[in-house]
Amino acid sequence: MKQKEEKFIFGVVKVGDKGQIVIPKEARKVYDIKPGDALLLLGDKNGMALVKTEIFQSAVDDIMEGLTK
DSSP states (O other): OEEGGGEEOOOOOOOOTTSOOOOOHHHHHHTTOOTTOOEEEEEETTEEEEEEHHHHHHHHHHHHHHHHO
């Protein structure tokens, strides 16, 4: 389900016996998540977020580049 300002609600997922969740198909399509992709799990006491590691790596690269200038 798409909401204004490019915010989404993809529904509820359940945690399986092995602690795994299934990322809904629509979310995988929106975020271009494919089998084998690495995701970084971030969190605080209020919740969690998944970020593709390539996006996180891009931010680290930008920071490192700024330090060398």
